[in-house]
Amino acid sequence: MDGEELTAQETALYDRQIRVWGVDAQKRLSKAQILVSGLNGTSVEFCKNIVLAGVGSLTLMDDRLVTEDALQANFLIPRDETVYSGRSLSELCCESLRDFNPMVRVLAEKGDLAQCEIDFLDKFDVVVVTGCSLKTKIEINEKCRKRAKRIAFYAIECRDSCGEIFVDLQNYTYAQKKSDGTAECHLSYPRLEDAILIPWRNLPRKVSKLYFAMRVIEKFELSEGRNPGELSNFDLPAVLKLRKELCDAQSLNESHVPETLLERILVAGPMLYPPVCPILGGILGQEVIKAISGKGDPLKNFFYFDAADGKGVIEDISNPSSI
Amino acid sequence: MGSDSKEEAIKRAKVLMVGAGGIGCELLKTLALSGFQDVHIIDMDTIEVSNLNRQFLFRQSHVGQSKAKVARDAVLKFMPQINITPYHANVKDPGFNVDFFKQFNVVLNGLDNLDARRHVNRLCLAAEVPLIESGTTGFLGQQVTVHIKGRTECYECQPKPTPKTYPVCTITSTPSKFVHCIVWAKDLLFAKLFGDKNQENDLFVSAGDGSDSVKPTDIFERGSDEDLEQYGRKIYDHVFGYNIEVALANEETWKSRRRPNPIFLKDVLPERLILQNGNLEKNFLTEDLPLSAMTSVGLSNPQDVWSLADNSRIFLEALRLFFGRREKEIGNLTFDKDDQLAVEFVTSAANIRASSFGISLHSLFDAKGIAGNIVHAVATTNAIIAGLIVIEAIKVLQADFQNCRMTYCLEHPARKMLLMPVEPFEANKSCYVCSETPLLLEVNTRTSTLRDFVDKIVKNKLGMSFPLIMQGATLIFEVGDDLEEDVAANYALNLDKVLVELPAPVTSGTMLTVEDLQQELSCHINVKHREEFDEDKEPDKMVLLGWTAPEKKSQVVSNGNSTSAAVSAATETTMKSEEAKVNAEISGTKRKLSEILEATENQEASQILSGPDADSFKNPQELEDGDDDLVVLDNYPETSKKQRLRQV
Numbered sequence: 001m002d003g004e005e006l007t008a009q010e011t012a013l014y015d016r017q018i019r020v021w022g023v024d025a026q027k028r029l030s031k032a033q034i035l036v037s038g039l040n041g042t043s044v045e046f047c048k049n050i051v052l053a054g055v056g057s058l059t060l061m062d063d064r065l066v067t068e069d070a071l072q073a074n075f076l077i078p079r080d081e082t083v084y085s086g087r088s089l090s091e092l093c094c095e096s097l098r099d100f101n102p103m104v105r106v107l108a109e110k111g112d113l114a115q116c117e118i119d120f121l122d123k124f125d126v127v128v129v130t131g132c133s134l135k136t137k138i139e140i141n142e143k144c145r146k147r148a149k150r151i152a153f154y155a156i157e158c159r160d161s162c163g164e165i166f167v168d169l170q171n172y173t174y175a176q177k178k179s180d181g182t183a184e185c186h187l188s189y190p191r192l193e194d195a196i197l198i199p200w201r202n203l204p205r206k207v208s209k210l211y212f213a214m215r216v217i218e219k220f221e222l223s224e225g226r227n228p229g230e231l232s233n234f235d236l237p238a239v240l241k242l243r244k245e246l247c248d249a250q251s252l253n254e255s256h257v258p259e260t261l262l263e264r265i266l267v268a269g270p271m272l273y274p275p276v277c278p279i280l281g282g283i284l285g286q287e288v289i290k291a292i293s294g295k296g297d298p299l300k301n302f303f304y305f306d307a308a309d310g311k312g313v314i315e316d317i318s319n320p321s322s323i
Numbered sequence: 324m325g326s327d328s329k330e331e332a333i334k335r336a337k338v339l340m341v342g343a344g345g346i347g348c349e350l351l352k353t354l355a356l357s358g359f360q361d362v363h364i365i366d367m368d369t370i371e372v373s374n375l376n377r378q379f380l381f382r383q384s385h386v387g388q389s390k391a392k393v394a395r396d397a398v399l400k401f402m403p404q405i406n407i408t409p410y411h412a413n414v415k416d417p418g419f420n421v422d423f424f425k426q427f428n429v430v431l432n433g434l435d436n437l438d439a440r441r442h443v444n445r446l447c448l449a450a451e452v453p454l455i456e457s458g459t460t461g462f463l464g465q466q467v468t469v470h471i472k473g474r475t476e477c478y479e480c481q482p483k484p485t486p487k488t489y490p491v492c493t494i495t496s497t498p499s500k501f502v503h504c505i506v507w508a509k510d511l512l513f514a515k516l517f518g519d520k521n522q523e524n525d526l527f528v529s530a531g532d533g534s535d536s537v538k539p540t541d542i543f544e545r546g547s548d549e550d551l552e553q554y555g556r557k558i559y560d561h562v563f564g565y566n567i568e569v570a571l572a573n574e575e576t577w578k579s580r581r582r583p584n585p586i587f588l589k590d591v592l593p594e595r596l597i598l599q600n601g602n603l604e605k606n607f608l609t610e611d612l613p614l615s616a617m618t619s620v621g622l623s624n625p626q627d628v629w630s631l632a633d634n635s636r637i638f639l640e641a642l643r644l645f646f647g648r649r650e651k652e653i654g655n656l657t658f659d660k661d662d663q664l665a666v667e668f669v670t671s672a673a674n675i676r677a678s679s680f681g682i683s684l685h686s687l688f689d690a691k692g693i694a695g696n697i698v699h700a701v702a703t704t705n706a707i708i709a710g711l712i713v714i715e716a717i718k719v720l721q722a723d724f725q726n727c728r729m730t731y732c733l734e735h736p737a738r739k740m741l742l743m744p745v746e747p748f749e750a751n752k753s754c755y756v757c758s759e760t761p762l763l764l765e766v767n768t769r770t771s772t773l774r775d776f777v778d779k780i781v782k783n784k785l786g787m788s789f790p791l792i793m794q795g796a797t798l799i800f801e802v803g804d805d806l807e808e809d810v811a812a813n814y815a816l817n818l819d820k821v822l823v824e825l826p827a828p829v830t831s832g833t834m835l836t837v838e839d840l841q842q843e844l845s846c847h848i849n850v851k852h853r854e855e856f857d858e859d860k861e862p863d864k865m866v867l868l869g870w871t872a873p874e875k876k877s878q879v880v881s882n883g884n885s886t887s888a889a890v891s892a893a894t895e896t897t898m899k900s901e902e903a904k905v906n907a908e909i910s911g912t913k914r915k916l917s918e919i920l921e922a923t924e925n926q927e928a929s930q931i932l933s934g935p936d937a938d939s940f941k942n943p944q945e946l947e948d949g950d951d952d953l954v955v956l957d958n959y960p961e962t963s964k965k966q967r968l969r970q971v
Contacts, residue, residue, distance in 0.1 A: 005624055011688075015373045019692055019699040023626055041356070045706060052376055052702040073356050075401045100379055274356040275713035278349060282707035283741065289703070297735065305742065307714050310728045312742025 006030075010103065014054055025293030029055050030103075032292045035124040037061040037113040037140070038131030039089040041073025041272045042158040045281020046128060046288075048076075051097050053289055057105040058097065059124070060090040061113050062131075069229075073274045118143050121151060126288055128154045131228055134218045141168055141192045152291045155192060156284055157214070157228050160268030161307035162261075163280040164214050166192055167287060167299060174294045189301050190318045198317060200250035208313050210304040212257040216243050217265055229270035236266055264308075276307050283312065332720040333358045339427040339452075340364040341414050341443055343390040345700050346433030346457055348380045349709035351394050354431075355402040357713055362405065363427070366391040367413040371661050377702040415442050415788055421843050424450035429719050431712055432456045437483055441756075441786040442842060444470065444478035448757055449843035453719045454478065457708045465704060465732040467711040469747050472757065474724055480751035490862050496570055497580060498680050501673065505693045508672035509658045512562060513665065515543055517645060517656035551646055555639045556595075559588050563675050583679040591635045614648055616640035616667045617687070625687040634674040634684070641668035660695025669694050707732055711742070753869060755785075761834070761847035766865040768822040768830050768852045773800060776822065779863045785846065787839040794835055797827035822850070 006026060011018070018026050032055045036043055039062040051058055064070060066084040071077060076096040077084055084092055090108035097106045113129065114136045121127065121143055129140050137155045144151040145168075153168040168189045176185035196215060203211075220239050221228060239262055247254045283303055290296040302315040338359055340350055343366035354362055368390050370381045380397035381390070391409035398407060412419075415438075424430065424446045432454065434440050440456065447454040447470065454470040456478055470477050493499070494507050515524050542561050545554050567585040571577065588595060616637045622629065629637070641664055645653065649664070658665055670690035677684050691697065711730050718727050728744035737743060753760045764780065773792075777800060781790045792800040800814050822829035829835065831852035838845040848867075856864045 005626075008623070011625055012372050014376050015688075016697065016700045017376055018688075019697060020701055048379055049702045049706060052379055054376070075352050075356060075398075078400050079403055099382060101375075102383070274358070275353055275710040275717070277356070277710070278353055278706035279710035279742070282703040282705075282710070285703040285706070289701075299736075299741070303741070310711075310714070310730055310742065310744035311740055314736050314739050314741060 010054070013101075013103070017053065021289070021293055021295050025289075025295050026054065028293050029053055029289065031056045032126065033057045033059070033124045034126045034128070034288070035059045035061070035109075035113075035121075036128045036130075038129055039064075039074070039076075039093050040070070040131050040158070041274065041277035042156055042163065042280045042284075043128065043130045044074050044076050044093060045277050046156070046284045047093065047097055048100060049281060049285030050288060051100045051104045051106065053285070054101060055104055055292070057107065059107045059109050060094050060097075061109050061111065062089040062093075063110060063112075064089050066092065069270045072270075073272050073277045114139055118146065121147055122149065124151055125149075125292065126152045126154070128156065128284070128288070130156045133227060134222050137166075138191075138193045144168070145170065145191060152288070153192075154284060154288065156280060158272050158276055158280055159214075159217065159229065159265045160271070161273035161276050162210055162213075162265065163276055163305050164210060165280065165284055165287070165299075165303040166195070167301045167303075168192060169291055169298060169300075172291070172298065174298070176297060185297075187298070187300055188318070195301060195317050200252045203317060204315065207315055207317070208304040209256060209258060209261060210306060211302065211315060211317070212252070213261050213265065216246055216257055216262065219246065231266045232269050233263070233267050236263055239266060273307055276305065279305055279312070329717060329721060330358060333717060334360055336428045336716075336720045337361045337426060338363070338716070339424070339430045340433060341430065341439070342366055342433035342435070343378075343394045343409075344368065344374065344433060344435060345377045345702075345705040346708055346712075347390070348378045348394055349702075349705045350431060350433050350712055351398055351407070352380070353709045353713045354716075355398050355405050357717070360405055361408075363408040363410070364391045364394065365410040365412060365414045365419065366394075367411065373661065377700055377705055379702065414439055415841075417789075417841055419446070420841055421446060421449045424452050427452050429716050430454045431716060433709075434458075438786060441479055441483075442788070445756060445839070445842035445844045448472050448477055455712050455715050455719070457712055465708055466729060467708060467715060467732075468729045469715050469719065469727045471719070471724060471727070471747075475727070475747040476750045477754060477757040479756040480748070480754040488862065490859055496576060498676065498682065501677055501682050501685055501690075502693055504673035504676040504680070504682060505669065505690060507676060508669045509694050512672050513656075513658050513669055516558070516642070517653050517665075520654060545646065551643050552639075554646070555642045556588050558642065559635070559638065559675075562672075563587070563679060567679055581681050583681070586631070586675060586679055588635065588639075591632055595639075614644050614664045616644055616664060616671075619644070625691075628684050628686050629671075629674065631675065631678045631684075634671040634678075637667055638671040638675060641671065658694065660691055660697060666691045666694065704732065707742070755846045755869070756844060759847070760869065761849050763851060763868040764835075764848050764865060765851050765853040765868065766822065767854060767856070768850065770821060771865060772819055772821050773825060774818040775863075775865065777818065779865060780848075780867055781837055784867050785837065787837065787842065787844070789839055789841050791838045791840060792835060793838075794825070794827035794829055794833060799825055799827055799829075 006014070006018075006023060010026070010030070014026055034050055034055050034057065036047055036058065039047075039060060047058060047060070065086070065088060066077060070089055071079070074093075076093040077089075078096075088108070088110075090110075094106050094108040097104075113127075114132070127140065127144055129137055141153050141155070144153045150170050150172075152170075155166040157164050168191060169187065170189055172187045172189065174185055174187075175182040200212070216239060217231070218228075220235065220242050221230065223242075224235075240259060243254060243257050243259075243262065246252075247257065283299075283305070286296075287299055287303075290298045299314050300316050301318055303312065304315065305312045336359060338354065338361065340347060340354075340362060341364075343351065343364050347364070347366065351362065351364060366389070369387050370378070370385045370390055370393060372383070372386055374390075375381055375383065378390070380394045385393045389409065389411035391411050395407040395409045398405065410419075427450075430443065430447050430452050432440060432443055434443070440458070444454060444456075451472050453472075456468045456470060457465060468478070469475060489503060489506060493503055494511065498504050498507065511524060514522060542557070564585045564587040567583050571582060571585070617623065617625075620633070620636045620640050622633060622637070644664055645656075645668070656665070658669065660666060666687065670685070670687045673690055673694075674684045685693075711732070715727055715730075718724070727747055729747050731743045731745070733741055733743060750757055752758055755762050764776075766776070777790065777792070781787050781792065789802050790800070791798065791802070799817055801810075806814070817825055829850055831850060833850045835848045835850060836845060837848060853866075856866075858864075
């Protein structure tokens, strides 16, 4: 790759990872601009990984003030009220992240990504959203799609001990490693809105139950005007009713969306099972590094993890005709 | 399992973490966030710059400080109420004995070397504390495993790749790969020039006729008033020129090999000879920068492959800087991958030697990786591994053993999975560590000494630190600090005796008992006399059998450990790239990805699949259970065909 060499400081700091992905990938990383909207246990794990990896810049958006819920699974905020009171999550996390790697510019941006000017997105190569409604995710995904340059879009949500990652790399071409050199590989991703519109009966066989559970919960939250995690056990009857409606409409047996799974998610409400955060944040970090560096097969287009069975599964939900 | 009992189990738990490095930092953070209250952490290392890209609890300003202590302070900032007890110490210290381990409910390893892992495994077995391990399997990526005495395999039930060693003559006379040149430069030349002078060293080229006419010691010794530049030239011409000429004299060696070219300084850097003494002095660096020969000769990019001339300049400059600026350390230096000047010296020496032998040259970056056995590491993998370790630890603490899983973190998805859980393996009944099965040692009892046995088998193969060896009821050897003087003298005498001449002779049919009191490990070894060994394949001249599965291809002697001269070069991680494939083929008991996949394949086939027709959706029960299917693998390939599926 063209461009200036890495500095001696960079070479020393990034020695171990350059051995994994090479100098060119490291140079590409150092030019990448990342935006994260929504700060929670999972996204701060991602932020840590990407700052350590040495991206060009990381911009954080989350104007919420610190609450008990916001503190959980967040190792970026000192448990000291005199430090955090009156300051936003993005400001506080920004401060800690800067410390992790002085070579990365970490910025806090005020405002709501869903409301911001559309050309604001042009500054970024990667946009990660979490902690917002399905509607907001779809809107931001759309905005990324409308820009002239390709902006990689990721949505991540953790609920209790389960998590979901959605990836939209639009049209993505990369050099796939083969035993005999590399071959150009082309992937075409659907938008979030289109992916979740695919009729359930047309989905690939044995799709993770989490896929259906997440759609039911998300729809419930949307209809109630709530944010992810603003749930409790009391919502169970209403959620089960919605499950029945959705399953009937899609001719899917309700057993694909087990009540025990829905109940587990509702009971947890805003609480996350902390060890799940580094797993989801780690997978997302890997994927973003792959997308920026062009090294490695990127996942397409959903990823699921559930601590209950320990499986981390990729689901390709993109082609309506796939069987 | 209610979440209350989970919280209770976490709160009550006393956890020991071994290692505060890449996985350790992630682990400590995740334990703290998960609500753990009492964590002890052992790490002997101090922080280095190259740690900072992933060991996120550390900052530039912490370089040189104890990892365990700095990690504790960093976690207390966001989790002030947690109790963390740091130990800046080696886990092999005698203080960390079985009683120490017994106070913990679970032990979590974040280690980077086989030796310490084996040690911790034994202490956990002896103390009956569950152990959660993580590590690379080479070709599969990483895995997290759970080891509970009486329920699962122990860490050593499956043979582990041990450091790769090379036959002495490959290193000293007939290198064919760059790694051979690195081993020569690091373990022979560097050690000879800068290390302990009393250490045995094979740095001479045997003429092959057994005459050791060249006494190299005199040449390497620098006269008290010998000019540095002259001394450097003399060393250069001796090791790269004269020694190669001597080797070339032995025609037999080169019949089927490419002949090396002797390299003399006058041919590479003719202008160097004109330079008068002291002309380079002006290049000395300022005090606050680390000494670097690269910098003083004006090279900056560690990714570049230098020419022979540049390598020669760096070689001479590094030598000069060592003697001129770090004279106090000479005699005590061991190679350290974080010592810039040492890496420069070894890189240049290996490259010059590679030029001689027609082997392609490498950059400093690559040479450092090979010489330092550097672990390739990124933050994301460590974070994922740490999350998985904590999930398993919590299950162990809740005594929810049947749900414990071993998880593979795959680089490429297999059956859609990036994280693939499988049921833990059962203990290997012939494991010498967790079962009492005796081992078999084939050895020439008339030529091998007790010292050979202690070094090659007891320490290297069995991984014991404080061994005690008995022949029947007679104690023939023991390591300890508190031995009586006459006893110690007696043991020292025994060390140099061949086995048949020991006070209690060891002959074919003798059973030895070897114990390590710290590890509380005892094993029996049946001795079988054997006259001949293949020098290339069995450089130890003794073979230990019985600690791997019975089908015998897995006895790979090239994986054996050092003889006094065979030089240990690679670790577990270097194995990954080059040796992994070999290992996969030779090691019968390795769990192969293909087997696992086969099992998963069956699993899928066994299920009622939801096809495009809605009918199949009407089979709720089977789908429900099907999703929770678990792949159960047997330990050994001969039985793996019987892989069965279990409905949980």
